[in-house]
Amino acid sequence: MIPCFAVVGHPNKGKSSIVSTLARDDRVAVSMQSGTTHVAEYFTIEIGLEQYQLVDTPGFQRARKVLAWLNQTKPNADQRRCCIEALISDPQCNELFKDEIELLKPIMAGAAILYVVDGSRPYSAEYEAEMEILRWTGQPSMALINPIMGEEHVASWQLALGQYFSVVRVFNAVMAKREQHIDLLQAFGAIHPPWSHAITTLINAFKGDVIKQTVQSCFIAAQLLETLTTHQISQKVLTKGQASSLKHLLEQQFFQSMRQQELSAHDELQRLYHHHYLTRNNQELSLPDDLFDTDKWYGWGLDRKQLASVAGLAGAAAGGALDLAVAGHSFMLGAIGGGVIGSGTAWFGADSLATSKLKGLPLGGYEARVGPMRNKNFPYVLLGRFLYSYQLLHRRNHAQRDSLEAGELCVSDLIETLSSSDKRALVIALDRLSRQKSVKQLPDILLPLFNNIADMPA
Amino acid sequence: MKLSVEQSVISHYSKSLCTLVFLLGAVSCGAIISADELGRVNLVHYLLLFCLLPLIGLLFMVFGLFSRGASPHYITNGLIAVPLWPKSWRIALQTLKREGRLVSWLALVSHRIALSFSLGSVIALLFVLLFSDVAFVWRSTLLSADHIYPLLKTLAWPWQFYEQAQPSKALLIASQELRYGGSSNNAVDFGNWWRFLLMAQLTYALIPRMIACLWANVVFGATETDAVKSTGERIPLVNRMPVKVELVPLDSARPQFKEYNVVCWLSLTDEMLARAIAPFEPPTAIYQAGFHGHDEEKALGDPLPQLVLVAAWEPPLGELSDFLTAGTGVIMPLEFNGNNWRPIASHHLDEWHRFTQSHSGWRLFIDEELT
Numbered sequence: 001m002i003p004c005f006a007v008v009g010h011p012n013k014g015k016s017s018i019v020s021t022l023a024r025d026d027r028v029a030v031s032m033q034s035g036t037t038h039v040a041e042y043f044t045i046e047i048g049l050e051q052y053q054l055v056d057t058p059g060f061q062r063a064r065k066v067l068a069w070l071n072q073t074k075p076n077a078d079q080r081r082c083c084i085e086a087l088i089s090d091p092q093c094n095e096l097f098k099d100e101i102e103l104l105k106p107i108m109a110g111a112a113i114l115y116v117v118d119g120s121r122p123y124s125a126e127y128e129a130e131m132e133i134l135r136w137t138g139q140p141s142m143a144l145i146n147p148i149m150g151e152e153h154v155a156s157w158q159l160a161l162g163q164y165f166s167v168v169r170v171f172n173a174v175m176a177k178r179e180q181h182i183d184l185l186q187a188f189g190a191i192h193p194p195w196s197h198a199i200t201t202l203i204n205a206f207k208g209d210v211i212k213q214t215v216q217s218c219f220i221a222a223q224l225l226e227t228l229t230t231h232q233i234s235q236k237v238l239t240k241g242q243a244s245s246l247k248h249l250l251e252q253q254f255f256q257s258m259r260q261q262e263l264s265a266h267d268e269l270q271r272l273y274h275h276h277y278l279t280r281n282n283q284e285l286s287l288p289d290d291l292f293d294t295d296k297w298y299g300w301g302l303d304r305k306q307l308a309s310v311a312g313l314a315g316a317a318a319g320g321a322l323d324l325a326v327a328g329h330s331f332m333l334g335a336i337g338g339g340v341i342g343s344g345t346a347w348f349g350a351d352s353l354a355t356s357k358l359k360g361l362p363l364g365g366y367e368a369r370v371g372p373m374r375n376k377n378f379p380y381v382l383l384g385r386f387l388y389s390y391q392l393l394h395r396r397n398h399a400q401r402d403s404l405e406a407g408e409l410c411v412s413d414l415i416e417t418l419s420s421s422d423k424r425a426l427v428i429a430l431d432r433l434s435r436q437k438s439v440k441q442l443p444d445i446l447l448p449l450f451n452n453i454a455d456m457p458a
Numbered sequence: 459m460k461l462s463v464e465q466s467v468i469s470h471y472s473k474s475l476c477t478l479v480f481l482l483g484a485v486s487c488g489a490i491i492s493a494d495e496l497g498r499v500n501l502v503h504y505l506l507l508f509c510l511l512p513l514i515g516l517l518f519m520v521f522g523l524f525s526r527g528a529s530p531h532y533i534t535n536g537l538i539a540v541p542l543w544p545k546s547w548r549i550a551l552q553t554l555k556r557e558g559r560l561v562s563w564l565a566l567v568s569h570r571i572a573l574s575f576s577l578g579s580v581i582a583l584l585f586v587l588l589f590s591d592v593a594f595v596w597r598s599t600l601l602s603a604d605h606i607y608p609l610l611k612t613l614a615w616p617w618q619f620y621e622q623a624q625p626s627k628a629l630l631i632a633s634q635e636l637r638y639g640g641s642s643n644n645a646v647d648f649g650n651w652w653r654f655l656l657m658a659q660l661t662y663a664l665i666p667r668m669i670a671c672l673w674a675n676v677v678f679g680a681t682e683t684d685a686v687k688s689t690g691e692r693i694p695l696v697n698r699m700p701v702k703v704e705l706v707p708l709d710s711a712r713p714q715f716k717e718y719n720v721v722c723w724l725s726l727t728d729e730m731l732a733r734a735i736a737p738f739e740p741p742t743a744i745y746q747a748g749f750h751g752h753d754e755e756k757a758l759g760d761p762l763p764q765l766v767l768v769a770a771w772e773p774p775l776g777e778l779s780d781f782l783t784a785g786t787g788v789i790m791p792l793e794f795n796g797n798n799w800r801p802i803a804s805h806h807l808d809e810w811h812r813f814t815q816s817h818s819g820w821r822l823f824i825d826e827e828l829t
Contacts, residue, residue, distance in 0.1 A: 011773045011775065012773040012809070029697050029699045029700070031699055032805035032809070033808075033809065033812070034774070036697060036700050037697045038697060039696050039697060041695055041697050056697065060775070061775050061776030061777065061779075062775070062776045063777075065777065121772075124725055124750075124769075125725070125750060126748075126749040126750075215556075216557075219552060219553075219556035223552060223553075226549075438545075443556075
């Protein structure tokens with residue numbers, strides 16, 4: 001049997017929040033309204049090749065009555081588990097104690113118990129009936145104190161829970177850090193030794209998964225940077241007037257496309273961290289409005305430089321053929337001369353080519369163009385915005401249900417935290433990107449920065 | 459199955475690459491086999507192409523299987539690092555790397571490329587054998603048949619069952635072309651070497667590469683399933699977010715009872731209890747009920763209206779709901795710390811509001827003086 005843990009307790013004490021955070025699944029309904037969980041729901045958490053199950057259960061509603069029913073025959077300790085089984089199979093009890101039976105079923109099927117209480121509210125004897133019922137099941141158990149609104153009463157809870165559970169942990173489902181997740185997983189292993197090996201493997205896989213998420217975030221950031229720093233929109237027309245008239249339309253298309261691509265990258269990052277239902281309040285990427293330009297184009301859509309290069313190559317090839325014909329006695333002068341003549345003619349004759357027509361078809365015209373962003377700061381801004389979302393998502397638990405406020409980190413300050421070699425590589429990479437040059441191994445260059453941010457205190 | 463953009467790009471380029479290498483294999487085999495005017499081709503060249511090259515490839519493959527950590531597919535890795543490839547392919551490769559599938563893809567494409575090369579070579583060989591008469595001869599200043607034969611015999615060990623494809627020392631000696639006088643024996647069928655060459659290609663290139671290709675395909679397919687799983691569709695859960703209940707405005711007027719009982723459903727000191735009920739007329743009876751009291755049965759049997767005091771922070775449970783079904787009255791949540799009253803949190807208030815609304819004959823009262 002794979003390790004399985006039933007999360008049980010009083011209603012509205014954060015059971016679903018704990019399931020959501022541990023399962024890293026924001027589908028789990030977390031609400032201030034009690035009774036949100038009405039049936040036991042299984043979550044299989046797969047990390048690497050290992051897996052474990054969490055069961056979200058309804059809260060106890062009639063614990064005293066259930067305990068009274070169980071105590072009818074005053075069973076000895078060795079008969080108590082059978083009493084629970086009798087309770088589950090009794091049709092009348094199924095009508096009267098629906099919630100209790102729903103939560104006891106997975107436990108009796110072999111799940112270990114995670115009993116959840118709210119450490120911000122005082123302990124009261126009200127909970128004793130619940131803990132007593134759980135003790136009757138004889139299953140391995142552990143108590144989790146979830147300090148929903150503060151830790152005011154944690155100490156008194158620890159004293160009380162310690163009498164019923166061998167392991168008691170404080171775990172804030174909304175604020176818990178990754179180290180606390182790992183600590184909790186380790187505690188899971190301690191409550192039932194046969195599962196400890198699987199749990200240890202899970203912990204290692206969990207650590208690996210965290211690293212993998214950081215690496216994948218770097219890839220998303222790298223792709224975003226490369227795409228947006230080279231992005232441009234262009235349209236070829238015949239006259240300069242036509243090209244100028246396209247300015248507004250092309251600018252709009254360009255801005256929309258840039259912003260959309262940035263949003264898509266942030267969405268992807270969110271999906272990577274399994275926040276599928278998280279709403280994000282985005283801040284629009286600000287882009288300057290002086291990115292429009294027009295330029296001449298010539299035959300086959302080439303600009304002057306490209307045309308000169310093509311003509312130069314063609315001339316060199318023709319000259320090279322001549323060199324071959326004379327068996328190299330020309331000392332490659334044919335190829336050199338052909339190249340120079342070809343490129344020179346193309347460069348200086350380009351303007352007349354632009355206005356010429358071949359069988360009525362124009363050989364040149366104008367190109368209206370928006371982008372790319374050549375501003376030196378642009379890659380820094382993009383990266384800063386991405387890093388801000390990354391930092392929040394990397395730390396965010398799935399029980400947290402408020403929306404994510406987008407923002408920006410100051411990359412220049414963050415770069416200072418890197419080692420000199422990492423800093424140098426990153427600055428060079430961002431500079432190359434601002435000049436529309438591709439950067440080899442950009443994700444690897446970004447990784448130290450992402451690692452630093454992940455480790456930074458909140 | 460619908461392919462993603464990255465998958466289509468990857469598939470397109472790897473097919474092109476395989477076709478290119480297939481042609482390269484065919485051309486190189488054809489170039490070597492292009493015989494002189496007498497139809498003679500150098501057997502040693504063929505041995506290099508059909509035996510040595512596949513053997514080196516096989517060694518790389520085996521090394522790749524047992525090496526851990528760094529990707530062993532150096533050649534393919536090097537090839538894709540060439541800044542010649544289009545941006546779309548680089549992006550697609552980056553996506554594969556991000557998904558942790560690059561190594562398995564490199565393995566797959568390496569095997570496919572090697573297989574394409576072998577197929578190209580074999581097909582070219584078969585074509586030439588089919589349409590021309592080839593005489594395999596060999597020349598060497600340093601090597602003699604005695605040097606080469608043991609090597610060929612070792613190489614032919616895997617296909618011992620196929621007698622005709624085994625190398626024969628007599629044929630090897632006969633195929634040696636001597637500089638001064640041509641071949642030593644003109645009566646020999648020099649074309650007989652083709653079976654040996656074909657078997658070498660099958661054994662050391664085609665069959666292992668096909669198996670490796672199939673395995674790599676399975677491995678790559680499995681990583682694809684993982685990638686799909688991580689981005690896959692999310693099934694809605696059974697326990698959904700609760701429907702928001704429309705709450706009727708609260709009546710803030712203090713309830714006026716002529717006769718009533720107080721039911722204390724929470725643990726409260728006498729002093730706090732006295733303060734809580736002081737603004738009301740004195741009750742007929744005070745019952746301690748719920749988890750801490752024992753008067754529940756008495757309270758249930760009393761027909762008078764009840765003022766039920768509850769802990770605001772605790773959610774209303776089924777036990778209280780069962781108690782309320784028998785009577786009528788007012789529910790009054792209290793929030794306190796020690797001996798100090800505190801305001802009730804809005805979500806707790808809403809919780810009690812919803813609860814009371816679902817019980818006919820009961821109303822909720824919040825004593826503003828106690829908050």
